[in-house]
Amino acid sequence: MTPDAPERTGLWLIGARGSVATTTITGRAALAAGLFPSTGLVTALPPFADAGLPALDSLVIGGHDTATTPLPKRAEQLVEGGVLPHGLPAAVAEELAAADAEIKQPGDHLADDIADFTRRNGLTRTVVVNVASVETDPSISTAYAAAAIEAGCPYVNFTPATGMRAPGLADRARAAGLPFAGRDGKTGQTLLRTALAPMFSQRALAVRSWSGANLLGGGDGATLADPVAAAAKNAGKARVLTDILGSTPEGTTHIDNVPALGDWKTAWDHVAFDGFLGTRMVLQTIWQGCDSALAAPLVLDLTRIVARAHAAGLSGELPGCAWFFKDPDAGPADLGAQHTELLALAESLRTRP
Secondary structure, three states: OOOOOOOOEEEEEEOOOOHHHHHHHHHHHHHHOOOOOOOOOHHHOHHHOOOOOOOHHHEEEEEEOOOOOOHHHHHHHHHHOOOOOOOHHHHOHHHHHHHHOOEEOOOOOHHHHHHHHHHHOOOOEEEEEEOOOOOOOHHHHHHHHHHHHHOOOOEEEOOOOOHHHOOOHHHHHHHOOOEEEEOOEOOOHHHHHHHHHHHHHHOOOEEEEEEEEEEEOHHHHHHOOOHHHHHHHHHHHHHHHHHHHOOOOEOOEEEEEOHHHOOEEEEEEEEEEEOHHHOEEEEEEEEEEEHHHHHHHHHHHHHHHHHHHHHOOOOEEOOOHHHHEOOOOOOOOOHHHHHHHHHHHHHHHHHOO
16 A cells, blocks of 8 residues: 555454345445435434544455355345345446455465455455354354454454454453454344333333343344244343343343345244333334345444554453443443433544544
8 A cells, every 4th residue: 555545444254254244335335426315324423424434435355154155146135025126236336246256265374365355455444343153062152253363453243253352352442452342243133122222210100020032034033033043142132121120121132034034033022011100001113124224334433443443552342332232341322311321422423532
């Protein structure tokens, strides 16, 4: 990179040919080219305007994946599923091909792959983001988190996998001066819960039970059909209610795999609560959304924020990033308080060199 060339930032995606990653890569290219508005991108809002975040057109993308279907083909499959707009993969074909060429099969040299990607592309830094399907073997995500540290890269865990929470890894990241954030991106049911639960607490309404159901397809639907994987996911959903309400209400949450839904999901909640003089009442909600379209802008947001935090000399768990996660590394549980911390982080980044 020449002295006058603008800085470029790497985004290394774990699960780089999955639905979330493909939507992220396609969406970044579309936004950078001005083809679509920045709907859903939090870092495009005014609080981050002067925070020094890397521009979308400065991001260079690569990653690891065991899947071999090329990104252009994956993008066309998402068009067929109603996730991406018709014609968009063709419009950003060059960017999809460039990212696809940077995707490696995982092996014994994960850190070397990431470091080589950073070096070859003349990148100032690379942020590693795990967007792989839910796993039942914690050693996989732990290996990627360790590789990020070894390669000198900030790390984001957008999955419910163990990642940086394996013993010793967080301390190693702090010692290396690396910021990290996680875990399990908050895109649907839990997002709604963290917005609604404070309402009951603040209005002194007694929640008697809170039950939920999830219908989803795609890779996550298939993986979460495994009771062990589903238990890890549901634990985070239940924990936010306990943290916000101060006790754990009755009720359970379950996940059903419905392959016909593809990348779409439906979440239903049933809340039974007591009002004044013990009057019994019920709130029911239905959330229907496209998981990849909900997640992709948050992946871009986190990449930009964590990259800027690294440049500003921040390390360890990033305060303010709890807003993005079901089971955050640090910070409050309710959405309003999390948003206040996120705005404080934006202000902090604005004032740092």
